[in-house]
Amino acid sequence: MQQNYQDVPSAVELCNRYDDVYIRSVNDFPVPIFSCRIQFPVCQIRCKCGCLGGQYIDFVNPYSYCTKRFEAYIATLCSKMTISSVSQVTGLD
Incomplete structure (x- = not known):
């Protein structure tokens, strides 16, 4: 994983300092x-x-x-089905 420097105006050298670590949870392609x-x-x-x-x-x-x-999969389904059908298939609201 890389660090994101797009919001840092003068990021010329790598910075290894971090303030906080949090756990992020995302949906993935369903089995x-x-x-x-x-x-x-x-x-x-x-x-x-x-x-x-x-x-x-x-x-x-x-x-x-x-x-x-998973977003690409949902976009493909939306081009072929209604949104309510896609919601039922993927389990998302």
Whole structure:
């Protein structure tokens, strides 16, 4: 996993300092019969300049509750089914 420097204006060198670690939980592509949730630790990084940023996770968008592949699966279903049918298939509200 890489660190996210897009919000840090003067991030020229790598910063290994982090302020907090929290557990993030997201929905993933369901296995037939079972739904799948992934939990993983995410670091909040504080740069030397004082800016606060989040750790970059490549398989999930910053504020999303689903993985990128699950979002793509839902988008494919939405092009072929109604939204209420997709909600029943995926188990999401």
